[in-house]
Amino acid sequence: MKRSKWLFCCLALFACSEAADAQNTNNTAAKTGYASVNGLKMYYEIHGDGQPLLLLHGSHATIETTFGPMIPALKQHHKVIAVELQGHGHTADIDRQITCEAMADDISALINQLKLEKVDILGYSMGSGVALNVAIKHPELIRKMVLLSPVYKSEGIQPDYWPMLPTIKPEIFEGSPVKQAYDSVAPDPKNWPVLVDKLKTIYTRGFDWNKQKISTIKSPVMVVIGDADMVKAEHAVEMFRIFGGGQFGDLKGLPNSQLAILPATTHVGMLFRSDWLLPMIQSFLDQPVK
Known part of the structure; x- marks a missing residue:
């Protein structure tokens, strides 16, 4: 089996096993809406109350397929604002390349439009790249960040990624829960091939933030x-x-930032680790900012 097919089979299995359960709990009492930012009608959901926590999903995904299992626990302690980025989920695509830099501008505009105080951000994969760029451009908007599988330059990506990238075709996803999730909420499901094509260039050899x-x-x-x-x-x-x-x-005290490397965990497998991630994330966010 090609590595690209293996990767998306894993993603499909994740969606099958956990997203369905999440849909039964996350939509209750959630406030939903669209924000007009930079030519986008960006979809968002708000769950719970407390310190704002912005969730930024991974590529090809929706809120549910990335964060569905986490939201019920996170909303007990935070005002969770989950968004769907350009071309993903409920948010229609526009005539613009999909880049972490451009989406960071969208998120900054959303934070201001919703009149939020400093936010915490939880970003996965592509979402962590968006979060990094928000913090670079608008550090005043950020209190803390949790970055799941982040990179800031192409040298940080495993070499196996690059030969896999051209093999990612729209048809790989056909019949998968990931594609089904997109089809069920996208304003124009026919845009799927465009989204897949655009996402091939979000990380390019030689990029460096x-x-x-x-x-x-x-x-x-x-x-x-x-x-x-x-x-x-x-x-x-x-x-x-x-x-x-x-x-x-022991000599200098603990730093403000933290590092966790999860055992026996792949990139997609990160999404299976809610039971490990949630206590670590909550403990980190609860600590006072020095």
């Missing part, structure tokens, strides 16, 4: 990867050090 710019982010950051992730472990450690980690805590 600049270590110096990232080092200006002062908000505490939790970096989380799997030990068999698309993200190299060395890259995650590098990012942790950029955010102030890697010191001898």
